[in-house]
Amino acid sequence: MDDLSFIIGRDGAGGYRVAPVPQIPHQSVPSRRTAGNMTVEEFAFYVRVSRATAWRLLKRGAVARTRVGGRTFILLADADAFLKRNREGA
Template sequence: MSNKEQAQIATAKCETAAFTVDEVATYFRISRASVWRLLKSGALARARIGGRTVIRRLDADAFLARAAKVA
């Protein structure tokens, strides 16, 4: 198996359906406080599961797409 194939498999295993606030901060390369501001303003959608705040990957990617159009 080539290195490229191994990297693709590793990437596929790491993809998740939802992020925690910390994971979104890492994904966007911003602070946790900035993520919370986006959530509180409604710019970034969230869900509550078992008392935890999660952000669907779909919503995170949609936010990035909207932000890229503005920039």
């Protein structure tokens, strides 16, 4: 077993089955140089909360959102404003 594997269980012969370490998908968060929109998943990654928590924040109005068709977007400025409002010690 090398450093890029982990044990996932025992095989029938008394040994261990190993699998490669899963790759973490790249999260594309808009650059601060662009006035981009974020999806809910990107917003959750940006503020470091779960996707479910991000949806709860949106539904209760804690973060402004924009709807285009059936999709929901958060402006980077709105995400930053949310973080600034909820900063401890502010």
